[in-house]
Amino acid sequence: MSSPIRKPGDPTAAPIPAEAPQAPTEAQWAAMSPAQREQAVRALLASESQEEVDEREAMAEGDPHLDAKMEARDTLRAWFGRRGRRIYVGAEIKVYYPGEKGFTRDVIAVADVDPGPRLCWMVSAEGKGIDLAIEVHYAGDWRKDFVDNVVRYAALGIREYFVYDIPRGHIRGYRLPSTGVRRYESIPSRIGRYRSEVLELDLTVESGRLRFYADTAELVTAGELVGKLERMIEAAEARIEREQARAEQEQARAEQALGRLSAAILMILGARGISxxxxxxxxxxxETDLRVLERWLQRAATATAVEELFLESTGR
Structure with a gap:
């Protein structure tokens, strides 16, 4: 179920301040040339109403807020990328519905589209609205995240909306019913997990962090993956060092054995009066071949001249 494009003038939508910059309507977008569309997008991105400035400043909630949403985005991108699934995942990207003012959510996802980078999500250009929005709430406007957005996103047809409440350590999930009614229903918890049909993953909070599960398998975050790779590299380096140490010890023992054999040969020759x-x-x-030295040692016990030692080794 993809998110439909909301029609201008939908009575279920919340009123939009007149001073807020709005995206072109579907009719306006259709009448534009490619160059005009590009210009319109850049103009929207460059313009901000005072309300948007206030909202952006309210979103600056420090490291806990930023870390949580970036970790979620990077984890989901890595997961879907490894599986080759066509799904766009973005963070803090502007979303424009036809005839609406833009809004910025912490994390968005859109299924069955090119996952490549974008300047914004222009619904008229993409041909569909976003399927999922995740808001990370830390110290901002509680009513906006838990009340106003629940109404607005349902009216826009956004299929799922999740709010991760960092201070309280829990999640609320909302989904549009299959009946087509533009009013969210709460997603029930299953042992502390909330199922996302869009992501085909479960969301939960563990140890104060937003985590994702595919059935019973926990998705590894980018940081955890780097840590795992670093530990693997350290283990491999330690194994190489141990192997090198063993090789050096074996080489030293071999050299000692060769030296003892060479000395024994010369000693036997000297004791027998053979110069x-x-x-x-x-x-x-x-000589570095242990087998050759062993033959020479045996020969030294009976040879009458040193040259006889080397007769047996000419063919080696």
């Missing part, structure tokens, strides 16, 4: 030239000594001391 070895500097060239022969260098060859024995520089």
């Amino acid at each position: 070895a030239s500097e060239e022969a000594k260098g060859r024995i001391l520089s």
